[in-house]
Amino acid sequence: MAIFLDTSKIYEIEKYYKMGIIRGVTTNPSIMLKDGITGGLKGVKQQTIKIAQLIAPYPVSVEVTTNDPKGMVTQAREFAQWADNVVVKITIHGPNGELDNMEVIHDLEAKYNVRVNVTAMMSAQQCLLAAMAGASYVSIFGGRVNNMGYNVNEEIVKLRNILESQELKANIIVGSTREVLNIIEWLEAGAHIVTTVPNLLEGMIVHPYSKETVKMFLDDARKAEISMKKARNGILPFHS
Ligand code: E4P
Numbered sequence: 001m002a003i004f005l006d007t008s009k010i011y012e013i014e015k016y017y018k019m020g021i022i023r024g025v026t027t028n029p030s031i032m033l034k035d036g037i038t039g040g041l042k043g044v045k046q047q048t049i050k051i052a053q054l055i056a057p058y059p060v061s062v063e064v065t066t067n068d069p070k071g072m073v074t075q076a077r078e079f080a081q082w083a084d085n086v087v088v089k090i091t092i093h094g095p096n097g098e099l100d101n102m103e104v105i106h107d108l109e110a111k112y113n114v115r116v117n118v119t120a121m122m123s124a125q126q127c128l129l130a131a132m133a134g135a136s137y138v139s140i141f142g143g144r145v146n147n148m149g150y151n152v153n154e155e156i157v158k159l160r161n162i163l164e165s166q167e168l169k170a171n172i173i174v175g176s177t178r179e180v181l182n183i184i185e186w187l188e189a190g191a192h193i194v195t196t197v198p199n200l201l202e203g204m205i206v207h208p209y210s211k212e213t214v215k216m217f218l219d220d221a222r223k224a225e226i227s228m229k230k231a232r233n234g235i236l237p238f239h240s
Contacts, residue, residue, distance in 0.1 A: 027051075105134065
């Protein structure tokens, strides 16, 4: 069971990596664009290498930027050379449901020894076929599934059961987090990994009542210190 960070921002990754919480990073072209990564593939390469070096040997997923089958294979093989812990994201199919991606996924894993994270999936059945094609990771977008009015937990339970009964190697990544609760809920449902936006981790850690309790401890410690000093100076009996 693990938490990945769904971002390409180095300072965010460094912050949670140093806490010992995260075990990997996922990105996609939309995240890179939002995070201000410029310079096309050159920019993507530079940022991916920085992330890969920072979190090694934990994996960083980077997505191909084309849907041309040959182009996907060429890019994926190039990305995999950037660092040992680079995993390449391939969407389950093309923008119009083109099926070539399945063969690309299979070839990358079986022929070219590239670790593939199959992405943009909304159902257990898509993930199952991606796992059967040989994917190392299958990414289902929990927040988007829930937004369509389905409950992704049911898909996660079904998928985990079938992957285990069929002894398929794929790790389930649930992404597209929307609420703090998603992380523990999806891990409990059977996700191997939940990849989350950084601010939700802070939401998991910080609790208003914990804040109040910590304040109480610190205030009382200060009061105890003051009364100990007074006792030393003979103002108060030591035990007061
Ligand atoms: C997962 O790998 C994806 O990068 C991501 O979680 C998609 O999330 P979104 O639905 O917020 O775009």
